[in-house]
Amino acid sequence: MRLLSHTFRCVKPPISNPPLSKSSSSSSKDPTLIVKSEPKPKLKQWCVYLIISSNSPIKTYVGVTLDFDRRLKQHNGEIKGGAKATRAGRPWICACTIHGFKDQSQACEFESKWKKVSRKISYEKKEEDVGKLLDDQTLRLLKHRERALGKVKCLFDCSQFEFDWKLDPF
Structure with missing residues (x-):
């Protein structure tokens, strides 16, 4: 008889679990029996973040993700993905993260409002900014x-x- 796993490589052979012996039952009082529970994986939370470019022209980007470290690597081109808007200005550095959103919908709504309000409030780039140090532009x-x-x-x-x-804006 030929196993399916030999015919179809994506099908794995079944894992046989050995039957529990009487000595490993919960009623056993064997002091040498140690049951280790696996640590629970840390639950990922939705995060809204602000990153800032470290090359001229200095720009900022607001986004949302479940895994900020992975997402920053994407923006910096270290791994695939990332927004087209962040290709220029690499490398990007984290300026602010916001955690505690109950779900993706709330995080996306917050991100959207932050972007919208940022566009609406006045930010005038002065002519003198062109000759200023990058630190001054970053701070502004x-x-x-x-x-x-x-x-x-x-x-x-x-x-x-x-x-x-x-990065403290003050």
């Missing part, structure tokens, strides 16, 4: 995004959110 952009975030906070119950600024 971070302050702009932080002001927009302050307005978005008024639209949500943010009591369960954790705001983690990696």
Whole structure:
């Protein structure tokens, strides 16, 4: 008889579990029997993030993800994926992460509002900014995004959110 796993490589042979012996039952009082439980995997939470480019022209990007570390690698071109908008300006660095969203819908709504408010509030790029140091431009952009975030906070119950600024806009 030929096993399916030999014919169809994607089908794995069944794993046979050895029958439990009486000595390993829960009523046994054998002190040498140690049952180890596997650690529970850490539940991933939806995260809204702000990243900033470290090359000129300095830009910011707001996004949402379940795995920020993986997503940042995508934006930086280390692994496949990432938004087209982040191809220029690499490498990107984390400016802020926000955790505590109950689901993807809430995280996406927050991200959308942050982007929308950022576009609406005034941010005038002065002519003198062109000759300034990158640090000054970075600071202005971070302050702009932080002001927009302050307005978005008024639209949500943010009591369960954790705001983690990696780059302080002040």
